[in-house]
Amino acid sequence: MVAEWTGSDAWVFSSIEGTGPDDGYTLAQIIAKADHIDHALLTEAEFIQAVPRLIAAGLIGARPEADRYWHTEAGRALYQQRMKGRGLFGWIEAIPPALHRLGMPQDTAWSLPAGVFDRAT
Template identity: 40%
Template sequence: MSDVWILRSIGGRDRATGAPLRGVLAAADYHNHAVPLEEEFCGAVGRLVAAGLVAADPAGDRYWLTAAGVPLAERRGSFAAVLADLERVALPAAPPWRLPAGTFRAAVDAYLG
């Protein structure tokens, strides 16, 4: 479920309009009434990047949907319906994807502060 949650929370279609991490966390809170844990976020982003659905530039603080990710993120319906679509895409196992130390906590604090 975290894959769908994060996919739907990442905005923008290119690096210039992609969302900063704080914005992704705010959207995630809106969608699921919770802020993801760092492990949930990093796990989902790693799988979504490996599948070619999301692109990420942590150094530039930007996360955006790829052309392949846009239709899935914009699909109307339940999380379960989008999850079924993601399962058809067969998200690959990805090596651990991590943010620089302190980055996630700083974004959470900025969002909640």
């Protein structure tokens, strides 16, 4: 089975902010922003699939042990370019095609310690 980018990958990417571990978003902030921009709750399965894909694509950085996630320089550039002139919900039309243009995502095993996601929600 060939891996493809999903709407959830784009949703997670669009819910992350910051430029590094010092100002990156916590998991709770990501979940809150995801709810704000899509009026739905992100699941742990969606998050743990998206994060390693986005890391492998060079779009985000992550330090789960410090509870911090952020856009890399490439991620910021992609987000700013694709979201220019779009409103809050513009990610739905802008980000998925941008991810697809990167080629197939790389799936790797990645997880959070037990209970971390539940506590963040």
